[in-house]
Amino acid sequence: MAEYSTYGSVAVLQVNNPPLNTFTRHVLQALVSGLERAQRDPAVRSIVIAGKGPTFPAGADLEELLGTAAAPLLSNLRMVDKHVDTCQKPIVCAIHGTALGGGFELALASHYRLAVPSATLSLPEVHLGMLPGAGGTQRLPRVVGVKSAIQLITSGQDIKAQQALTLGLVDKIVQGDLLKEAVSFARSVEGRPLEDRRISQRTVPDADKVDEVVEATRKTILRKARGAIAPLTCVQAIQASVLPFAAGMAREADLMTYLMTSWQAAAQQYVFFSEREVRQWSHPRDKHINFRTAKPTVIKSVGVVGAGTMGAGITISLLQAGLKVVLLEVNKKQLDKAIAVIQKTLRQKSASQKMSQLTTTMDYSQLSDVDMVIEAVFENLRLKKEVFRKLDVITKPQAVLASNTSGLDIDKIAAATKRPDKVVGTHFFSPANVMRLLENIYGKKTSAETVATVMQLATTIGKVGVLVGNCAGFVGNRMLGPYRSEALFLLEEGVDPQDVDRAIEEFGFPMGPFRMTDLAGNDIGWRRRIEARLTTEHGPPPDTPALYRRGDRYCPLPDMLCLQGRLGQKTGAGCMMLQEAKDDLTENIYIRFRTDGSVFDLRRLLAHTKTLEELILDLLFADDCALLAHTEAALMSHHAPSMCNRYDPGSRTALPDPVVLQMIQDYRQEHGFKKRTISSQEIVERCLYSLINEGFHVLDEGIASRALDIDVIYLFGYGWPRHTGGPMYYVERVIGLEKLLRSLETYSARYPNHSHLQPSPLLRDMVAKGGSLAALGTTDSKL
Numbered sequence: 001m002a003e004y005s006t007y008g009s010v011a012v013l014q015v016n017n018p019p020l021n022t023f024t025r026h027v028l029q030a031l032v033s034g035l036e037r038a039q040r041d042p043a044v045r046s047i048v049i050a051g052k053g054p055t056f057p058a059g060a061d062l063e064e065l066l067g068t069a070a071a072p073l074l075s076n077l078r079m080v081d082k083h084v085d086t087c088q089k090p091i092v093c094a095i096h097g098t099a100l101g102g103g104f105e106l107a108l109a110s111h112y113r114l115a116v117p118s119a120t121l122s123l124p125e126v127h128l129g130m131l132p133g134a135g136g137t138q139r140l141p142r143v144v145g146v147k148s149a150i151q152l153i154t155s156g157q158d159i160k161a162q163q164a165l166t167l168g169l170v171d172k173i174v175q176g177d178l179l180k181e182a183v184s185f186a187r188s189v190e191g192r193p194l195e196d197r198r199i200s201q202r203t204v205p206d207a208d209k210v211d212e213v214v215e216a217t218r219k220t221i222l223r224k225a226r227g228a229i230a231p232l233t234c235v236q237a238i239q240a241s242v243l244p245f246a247a248g249m250a251r252e253a254d255l256m257t258y259l260m261t262s263w264q265a266a267a268q269q270y271v272f273f274s275e276r277e278v279r280q281w282s283h284p285r286d287k288h289i290n291f292r293t294a295k296p297t298v299i300k301s302v303g304v305v306g307a308g309t310m311g312a313g314i315t316i317s318l319l320q321a322g323l324k325v326v327l328l329e330v331n332k333k334q335l336d337k338a339i340a341v342i343q344k345t346l347r348q349k350s351a352s353q354k355m356s357q358l359t360t361t362m363d364y365s366q367l368s369d370v371d372m373v374i375e376a377v378f379e380n381l382r383l384k385k386e387v388f389r390k391l392d393v394i395t396k397p398q399a400v401l402a403s404n405t406s407g408l409d410i411d412k413i414a415a416a417t418k419r420p421d422k423v424v425g426t427h428f429f430s431p432a433n434v435m436r437l438l439e440n441i442y443g444k445k446t447s448a449e450t451v452a453t454v455m456q457l458a459t460t461i462g463k464v465g466v467l468v469g470n471c472a473g474f475v476g477n478r479m480l481g482p483y484r485s486e487a488l489f490l491l492e493e494g495v496d497p498q499d500v501d502r503a504i505e506e507f508g509f510p511m512g513p514f515r516m517t518d519l520a521g522n523d524i525g526w527r528r529r530i531e532a533r534l535t536t537e538h539g540p541p542p543d544t545p546a547l548y549r550r551g552d553r554y555c556p557l558p559d560m561l562c563l564q565g566r567l568g569q570k571t572g573a574g575c576m577m578l579q580e581a582k583d584d585l586t587e588n589i590y591i592r593f594r595t596d597g598s599v600f601d602l603r604r605l606l607a608h609t610k611t612l613e614e615l616i617l618d619l620l621f622a623d624d625c626a627l628l629a630h631t632e633a634a635l636m637s638h639h640a641p642s643m644c645n646r647y648d649p650g651s652r653t654a655l656p657d658p659v660v661l662q663m664i665q666d667y668r669q670e671h672g673f674k675k676r677t678i679s680s681q682e683i684v685e686r687c688l689y690s691l692i693n694e695g696f697h698v699l700d701e702g703i704a705s706r707a708l709d710i711d712v713i714y715l716f717g718y719g720w721p722r723h724t725g726g727p728m729y730y731v732e733r734v735i736g737l738e739k740l741l742r743s744l745e746t747y748s749a750r751y752p753n754h755s756h757l758q759p760s761p762l763l764r765d766m767v768a769k770g771g772s773l774a775a776l777g778t779t780d781s782k783l
């Protein structure tokens, strides 16, 4: 637990609790015993504390901190830190690996800190809905000041050794053998006065500005916290660091108790474990096929087909993980554009050497030797099948073929090949090199080995892989459907897009549904609806009632907006549009002219309007740079025609667009909707409860095997606020299943034609029988 040894006058205490040397009560008790022994021994004149194996202690043991042992664990930790702080012999912490949470707090309580260059320090408690409650909020500001302490503690960010040295958090960076250096350092400081080495005895450097600093940061923290209570509570504790140390510690302890007993802390700890538990997948069709039994194929090289935004992002992720990548794009201009993006991103990450692992090509035969291919072409089933047919012929027989579809049928794609067992879905989220989620989709014939391979790939490239079944939209996008529909129905009844966005953002999402659609592109859903024959490129299908499709309520507002060229933020990006227009005329490209604001579908113009075609071709394809620049400027300077908002050039701030508001008003009038006032509560309930209700269907059908899989998908792919634990956790632990059922019953009685508001049979069953989502596999055992 804590191994004791001596090197002459130096006692060394090495925490030994593999794999992360986390603090349990027993580890802490062993540390206290070791410290007492060293203090008693007259031959010992200094003490070194270190971690055995790969790391310095990575914090309190969360399993213990979350259970009945929490109080003794905390008091033991505070006791150790007090022993260390007040010890009459110098204590040196030797830091390697990750000194996190309670581990870093122990280091701050010590008199000296040495670290290897690769060491990372941080106080990440805020991510667990807590604060550094063993003196971290009192000692850190005494070293770095209140301002930096607020920044470090409310973000929980990593501090690398060099930065820690600059901040005064470590005294020396050690290049060689850490333990040996620490022992010799300890020896060198023996007998020196310790008073100025005790951080607890120092004053906060910017104490006189504490109120000013807190005031200045409060607004930003509130905005970033999006409803989480931990960040502001951390600030309150840091504020108390200007008090005498004991008073500050007492305030810290009170605030820690408040957070530890909050539902948000429980939710965030659930998220921590769920993020890891999704790796322990099992195949819903056959539980014997699981992460233990299925062996992944080793993937060293990956082909990426399609160098659009997704393809480029996927390529970056793979390169950063050290994999070899062959990026194929049939369009030379697009390929060049992607190479520039990849180069720039890797350079920003100081990872330019990874470029040597990249081969770019326009020739499919270059994929003959890769271990796996990820297809990331345009979201069109025919096109994808065509690509898979080619890949099946060209790649080696054992290569895994994955599609980055966001909702198309994996079985249909697999049927285009003679190796359906090797075909699988790998749904990345945009931007693919940033977003952590990887939704992995198995088809009817996908083999256990293929599933294991893509789940392993997720870990290799630092993503959170979640295994789900095959259905339209899989888990994430399928659940988003009812949410979006309900948001649109709310527009019909009287709210503006901005009201819906505000209510959802106040709940904690980074973006409401309309801003999100603006960002992602309104045409994505439109194309899907056109393909599903719910609408056409010219308007509703003939003889179709305006507000119904296949018996379900349907809101055609987004289609109407698309027909006006309101595709999202990108429609205003003239530069991009010009490049795309030049390169890929198979897609619908919309151009709005500055002169009269008219919007043209370039493809249609090219197909039908000979004279205008020539004009546009002149504008877009001319080698005359001046003319091109002029056109770009004209397009750029126009307000972006977006779905529901307007965006000033170069800005991403959504502004209400009078044109859209008028259009919605006309629409209400035309279809006899009577505008009424709708509360934020109703907006949130109708949007989120319909999404969660779909989650119950997804579980019922076995598309997701555990509620935690859904939670992780929403937390890591859709910006669901972390402090609420995810949609399924939130509804079960915070709202209550019974209340969800009653609300859905009320709303579905009011809107009998909104099918997604009809409570799912699984939900009804659970409420009737007192069942719980935990029984379906949440991480209750760990809470």
Ligand SMILES: CC/C=C\CC(=O)SCCNC(=O)CCNC(=O)[C@H](O)C(C)(C)COP(=O)(O)OP(=O)(O)OC[C@H]1O[C@@H](n2cnc3c(N)ncnc32)[C@H](O)[C@@H]1OP(=O)(O)O
Binding pocket: 020, 022, 058, 059, 060, 061, 062, 063, 074, 077, 098, 100, 101, 102, 103, 124, 125, 128, 131, 132, 133, 134, 273, 276, 277
């Ligand atoms: C008064 C309050 C006092 C103290 C408060 C605290 O100290 S709170 C705890 C602060 N520490 C943390 O939050 C650290 C959390 N852990 C991590 O960030 C990462 O695990 C870490 C240390 C960076 C290592 O990452 P890596 O990717 O290498 O491993 P992984 O995350 O998969 O973890 C491996 C297994 O260890 C389990 N685990 C991690 N941290 C803890 C912990 N603090 N307590 C208990 N268990 C922990 C993790 O769940 C993994 O388990 P597995 O069963 O393999 O899924």
